[in-house]
Amino acid sequence: MSRFLVCPPDYFQIDYEINPWMRRANGVDPARAAGQWQTLMKVLEQEVGAGLERMPPVPGLPDLVFTANAGLVVGRRALVSRFRYPERQREEAHFERWFREQGYEVLTLDQSLYFEGAGDLLGFADTWFGGYHQRSDIRAFPKLSEIFQREIIPLELIDSRFYHLDTCFCPLSSGDLLYLPSAFDSYGQAAIAQWIPEDRRLAVPEEEGVRFACNAVCVGKQVVIPADCPLTTKLLEDRGYHTHSVQLDEFMKSGGAAKCLTLALD
Amino acid sequence: MTASQETVFLQGHIIDSLILAKVLDTILMMGGTFDLQDVAIGTTRDATSQARIVVRAPSGRLLAEILQAIQPHGAAVEREADCRFEPAPAAGVFPEQFYATTHLPTQIRLDGEWVEVEGMEMDLGICVDSAKARARTIPMGTVTTGDLIVIGREGIRVTPLARPTERDVFGFMESVVSSERPHHPVIADIARRMQKLREWYRQGRAESKVLLAGGPAIVHAGGREALTWLIETGYIQLLFCGNALAAHDMEAGLYGTSLGYGLTAGRSVPHGHEHHLRTINRIRAIGSIQEAVRSGVITDGIMAACVRREVKMVMAGTIRDDGPLPGVLTDSMMAQQAMREEIPGVGLALLVASTLHAIATGNLLPATVPTVCVDVNPAVPTKLADRGSFQAVGLVMDAASFLKELARELGWRP
Numbered sequence: 096m097s098r099f100l101v102c103p104p105d106y107f108q109i110d111y112e113i114n115p116w117m118r119r120a121n122g123v124d125p126a127r128a129a130g131q132w133q134t135l136m137k138v139l140e141q142e143v144g145a146g147l148e149r150m151p152p153v154p155g156l157p158d159l160v161f162t163a164n165a166g167l168v169v170g171r172r173a174l175v176s177r178f179r180y181p182e183r184q185r186e187e188a189h190f191e192r193w194f195r196e197q198g199y200e201v202l203t204l205d206q207s208l209y210f211e212g213a214g215d216l217l218g219f220a221d222t223w224f225g226g227y228h229q230r231s232d233i234r235a236f237p238k239l240s241e242i243f244q245r246e247i248i249p250l251e252l253i254d255s256r257f258y259h260l261d262t263c264f265c266p267l268s269s270g271d272l273l274y275l276p277s278a279f280d281s282y283g284q285a286a287i288a289q290w291i292p293e294d295r296r297l298a299v300p301e302e303e304g305v306r307f308a309c310n311a312v313c314v315g316k317q318v319v320i321p322a323d324c325p326l327t328t329k330l331l332e333d334r335g336y337h338t339h340s341v342q343l344d345e346f347m348k349s350g351g352a353a354k355c356l357t358l359a360l361d
Numbered sequence: 362m363t364a365s366q367e368t369v370f371l372q373g374h375i376i377d378s379l380i381l382a383k384v385l386d387t388i389l390m391m392g393g394t395f396d397l398q399d400v401a402i403g404t405t406r407d408a409t410s411q412a413r414i415v416v417r418a419p420s421g422r423l424l425a426e427i428l429q430a431i432q433p434h435g436a437a438v439e440r441e442a443d444c445r446f447e448p449a450p451a452a453g454v455f456p457e458q459f460y461a462t463t464h465l466p467t468q469i470r471l472d473g474e475w476v477e478v479e480g481m482e483m484d485l486g487i488c489v490d491s492a493k494a495r496a497r498t499i500p501m502g503t504v505t506t507g508d509l510i511v512i513g514r515e516g517i518r519v520t521p522l523a524r525p526t527e528r529d530v531f532g533f534m535e536s537v538v539s540s541e542r543p544h545h546p547v548i549a550d551i552a553r554r555m556q557k558l559r560e561w562y563r564q565g566r567a568e569s570k571v572l573l574a575g576g577p578a579i580v581h582a583g584g585r586e587a588l589t590w591l592i593e594t595g596y597i598q599l600l601f602c603g604n605a606l607a608a609h610d611m612e613a614g615l616y617g618t619s620l621g622y623g624l625t626a627g628r629s630v631p632h633g634h635e636h637h638l639r640t641i642n643r644i645r646a647i648g649s650i651q652e653a654v655r656s657g658v659i660t661d662g663i664m665a666a667c668v669r670r671e672v673k674m675v676m677a678g679t680i681r682d683d684g685p686l687p688g689v690l691t692d693s694m695m696a697q698q699a700m701r702e703e704i705p706g707v708g709l710a711l712l713v714a715s716t717l718h719a720i721a722t723g724n725l726l727p728a729t730v731p732t733v734c735v736d737v738n739p740a741v742p743t744k745l746a747d748r749g750s751f752q753a754v755g756l757v758m759d760a761a762s763f764l765k766e767l768a769r770e771l772g773w774r775p
Contacts, residue, residue: 228433233380234437237374240407245407248374249373286378286379
């Protein structure tokens with residue numbers, strides 16, 4: 096059974112602006128956010144059949160809810176993130192403590208190497224892809240490659256709206272890829288094309304890319320995707336995936352959706 | 362003279378991700394150039410690749426901009442260290458780990474500053490002055506105890522030659538030596554360059570001297586008149602040769618023969634084999650070539666032209682020499698040093714029909730000096746081209762044909 100680390104949005108709000116989506120003036124409706132989050136959990140647990148590990152929220156850390164950025168978990172080893180912005184660096188200790196308490200072997204990178212966890216490192220069984228330039232430092236990838244013995248293809252993120260790889264790139268089971276081509280330059284697109292055959296690349300239309308169509312959670316043939324992405328939903332259904340659409344617009348105010356709110360464990 | 366440069370290191374899955382291509386393209390698109398060094402490709406899927414890249418730009422400011430642009434893609438500037446040096450342990454002996462020079466422009470880092478090494482020449486050491494502000498090349502044999510000699514490879518930069526801006530035969534950066542190559546366009550380019558250099562020399566500009574290093578085949582083959590004309594009309598400012606070129610040139614003047622063969626009839630003349638010995642003996646009796654010309658004993662030919670035009674001659678002797686003529690340096694280290702002292706200011710070197718003097722001169726020349734090597738034996742220009750200089754042109758042809766065509770191109774009408 097797939098398991099995810101999640102964190103309830105008790106203290107989720109827009110306290111600062113560190114990506115183009117965040118506007119302090121565009122405040123979060125706490126009750127609505129809580130409702131959307133609860134719906135997502137219900138879908139994951141009851142419809143997808145995933146297991147959930149809830150970590151306690153912390154006052155003053157609004158983005159702790161985006162557990163995808165806690166780090167990277169492979170087996171019983173957890174590599175804790177090093178955030179680029181001081182606003183989120185305060186989350187590191189809490190994620191690290193949770194991993195330790197759960198008995199994970201905790202790894203860290205050099206303090207100078209920014210790496211924002213599963214938000215910027217996604218992939219298939221043998222080959223992983225690492226997003227860099229917006230948040231994570233490309234120099235982190237050779238170290239991760241060495242630690243986890245995986246090939247990591249760095250992809251430059253050229254659009255500040257898609258500041259983490261998981262906002263524009265979503266590997267699916269069966270080797271398919273859901274992605275937003277315009278978030279990558281020609282080198283990145285060529286590298287993606289080299290690794291993933293054309294018939295396995297599902298290009299998300301621009302208007303759904305900005306509605307976080309790529310910020311989806313895939314478990315087997317089930318895909319949980321943000322609401323209002325009909326074309327992407329059709330793309331997935333045509334490929335044989337079963338989709339679950341969840342309204343997450345309160346979290347999009349902060350630049351995140353389904354994938355950002357979960358961290359795959361195991 | 363050297364453009365700004367910095368070495369960066371790139372590591373990761375840089376090949377398949379096209380990150381290396383992106384970094385190199387960025388350097389070029391921004392107006393820089395690069396040299397890829399020490400590229401190691403990962404041999405398994407999870408093994409990373411590495412590349413060391415020397416980035417160059419026409420200015421320090423542009424270099425900084427390029428480095429800033431490639432840094433986010435993982436290109437990290439390598440920490441540069443000062444160069445290391447040690448005192449020479451004895452006279453004529455370098456420290457064990459001495460750095461051996463190339464003929465390319467070289468800089469060393471002293472107290473954080475990059476200093477140009479003066480007197481670039483291959484196969485020497487580098488000596489740092491006591492104030493640690495200047496550096497120059499130094500031959501092994503001339504080092505004195507305690508001289509500070511550069512050791513190891515840290516803090517040393519060697520700059521490959523940039524493609525010359527002139528679009529003549531020297532600008533193609535090729536070192537193909539072929540007897541089938543058409544000679545005429547090459548010689549025409551050399552002539553154009555010599556015209557320009559003569560003008561520059563008259564204006565007192567730097568690096569405007571034309572050096573000719575030649576062997577006696579110039580005289581045997583019938584190139585004497587053409588070379589004499591080139592010297593007399595001011596196209597050559599420096600002559601390197603041995604005992605033989607001078608002896609046979611003056612033999613031709615005194616007896617009309619070269620090594621006993623009548624130069625006009627082409628037959629050996631009775632007792633002709635003695636002519637060069639009698640010539641050498643005569644000059645020895647007079648005391649010097651200069652005096653033989655001034656006193657009217659030698660009136661024509663290469664030596665006479667050199668004396669009259671005050672062309673500097675360095676004559677280096679060998680173990681098979683007869684005589685030798687006065688002025689021939691028989692200590693080869695002294696001869697080498699005398700040649701070395703004349704190299705600064707040379708803007709073009711013509712190495713004609715002498716294996717010994719061509720190679721010796723080639724070894725003394727910095728890579729920045731355009732060099733032409735002419736020999737009937739392809740081995741000589743090939744050996745010279747193998748020095749890796751981009752500005753060396755080899756011509757497989759006989760000395761007289763070369764000199765005559767060159768002189769004609771410059772206006773000689775015999």
